[in-house]
Amino acid sequence: MAIPKRKGRMTTSSRIYDTLRQDLVNGRFEAGEKVAISSLKARYDVGLSPLREALNRLAAYGLLIQENQRGFRVPRLDRDELDDIAGMRRELEGMALERAIARGDAEWESELLAAAHRLKRADQAPESGDEWERLHGRFHRTLVAPCGSAWLLRFIEQLHDQFDRYRRLAPEAPEVRRVLDAQHGELVALALERDAQGARALMDDHIQRSYEVALGSFSRGRLTR
Amino acid sequence: MAIPKRKGRMTTSSRIYDTLRQDLVNGRFEAGEKVAISSLKARYDVGLSPLREALNRLAAYGLLIQENQRGFRVPRLDRDELDDIAGMRRELEGMALERAIARGDAEWESELLAAAHRLKRADQAPESGDEWERLHGRFHRTLVAPCGSAWLLRFIEQLHDQFDRYRRLAPEAPEVRRVLDAQHGELVALALERDAQGARALMDDHIQRSYEVALGSFSRGRLTR
DNA sequence: TTGCGATAGAAAATCGATTATATTGTCTTC
DNA sequence: GAAGACAATATAATCGATTTTCTATCGCAA
Incomplete structure (x- = not known):
């Protein structure tokens, strides 16, 4: 070794x-x-x-x-650009998720369960936001990791960073947050069942809802620094 | 220098x-x-x-x-990575082309015709390879320009640069080259007819053939510097 | 031999100072 | 007053020198 x-x-x-x-x-x-x-x-x-x-x-x-x-x-926050970023996330992460589900092995399943579990615990411990962010990013990375395309993963990572600029400035939305958190578990379930279609649809919805939260960065969020 | x-x-x-x-x-x-x-x-x-x-x-x-x-x-040339790059080009440029065809206006049609014409003339004047490269890149950029997504265009540009590392090292393939050159014109025709499906299919084939040429970088091409 | 540690030389990374460019403020002219 | 020229200042970009880290080589011991 x-x-x-x-x-x-x-x-x-x-x-x-x-x-x-x-x-x-x-x-x-x-x-x-x-x-x-x-x-x-x-x-x-x-x-x-x-x-x-x-x-x-x-x-x-x-x-x-x-x-x-x-x-x-520092780049401006721009509504049109957020639309673009969210749209590209839907396309690319959907694509990556389908491929990951087709290619992921048993080891992936294990890591995915682990990542989801860690994230879930962080969901319930609202003290450490940075830790939650870290685990959240890691969960999404794990989900698409075995898609087989290094370039696809690279682009997705880049889009996540861009997206998070908006999301982190947006005001909290606890009800949506709860739905989003639940979707993480559902994504794992669909992935384990190898339901590519279902998983992609759910991912689409997940990103769409996150996008709606991120839109908040244009109202109150901008001022709350 | x-x-x-x-x-x-x-x-x-x-x-x-x-x-x-x-x-x-x-x-x-x-x-x-x-x-x-x-x-x-x-x-x-x-x-x-x-x-x-x-x-x-x-x-x-x-x-x-x-x-x-x-x-x-300098990154190594890697067969798997070329596959990845070509695959991503197919996905992203196909997507961009469909959108461009749905959104491009009359001005785009004009620029597209102009870009194709310039490229065609360069096809027939084999003296200046660098000029051909410039016009070729410009043509492909023009084709997808009005897709509406700055990030999509950015990724495509990046993939082109990566792809060209391989293609430019590959040995010449005059017969395939002739087909590829002809496809540029056909792509314009389909774009002007707003045949998104057809254009995407042709773009797919175009990239696939280019990929097959680029594969040559692994045989003789590597030595011809 | 084989492996280890020391060491000299090479290369990368960083620093402190300098140069070039942009920006701001003031004055002048119309 | 507004527009333009100019000087003063601030900031970005670059340079030359220094420090740090790697790497290849050698001697020596097991």
Whole structure:
């Protein structure tokens, strides 16, 4: 068995990239805001070079907008773009889910059950929102993981990050939240039954409802920072 | 080789990004090769900072692999990955084409005809391969442009770049090339007739044949640099 | 031999300072 | 007053040098 590589191989660049990505997805920057590089330098206590490298990566990834000679901006929240992101999520995650159901093996079933269980426990422990986010992302990743297409997974990941920018700013919607949480379990059930059609339909509905929650980012949500 | 200065707001970073992207897509670097930063510095006659920023962007875009503390590598050419890329192209470009046909207006029809005509002329003038590549890319972009989804277009663009890494290394296939060239015209005809089904089917076939050409990158093509 | 540790050299990552560009504010002119 | 020119300031981009980390090689012991 191969020895697991040292996790410690991290550069300042990569660390700050991860941190900034999280902070951008979680709405810790005002949408549309100009990102003053020197203020980030102070805020995260890093040098210019690794910081700029991280910003360049984030711009290529789509979480920042880069304008030559004018630095970086946080993308605006835009209703049409949210529609686009949600629509693409439906298409791509539906596709990925069907394939995953066709290809996933017994090990996948186990991991899926585990991921769903962890998420369910987090649903009921409302104290740690960040932990819930982590497990939620992980559940959705696990669901589509064996779809067989690395590029499809990559795109889905990217869309999730974009989508979450909106969702995390939206006001809480406890009733919808309860439905969404329940759907996670139903998705697992349909996946285990290998009901691709049913699962895809449910995923579609799941994303649609999430989208409706995320739409809230345009009303009250924007102001509650 | 010096980086040509372009008009407009351009940074060294952006210039070298464009150049490197082209060079990577066109197979001017050996697949799997480790990219020695200092050799690039000499090759393109730029400083370390803008070069590293460009490399970071390219890694986030998927044309390079970044390994912490070990710099950058050109991704290997991998048969399974080519399958993946071609498959995703079929899915996404098919989807985009259907939507474009449903939404494209008269102006789109004009631009499409123009793009197809320019490409056709380039087909018959085999001297300038780079120009043909430019017009070919432009034609395919025009075809799907009014699909209505910026993210879909973004993903398609990215997949094209990935696909072309393989295609440009593959040996010439004049007979298939002739078929592919003819299909461009047929695609325009079907688009103008608003035959979404037919156009999608043809696009599927078009990508499939291109894929078969690109497969050649695994035999002789690899050596013809 | 084979494996281990030390080490010199190479390469990547980062820093501190400089240069180039954009932005802001002020003054002038019409 | 509004528009434009200019200077002052702020910020982005880049450079040259330094620090850190990897990698190849060697000597030595089992």
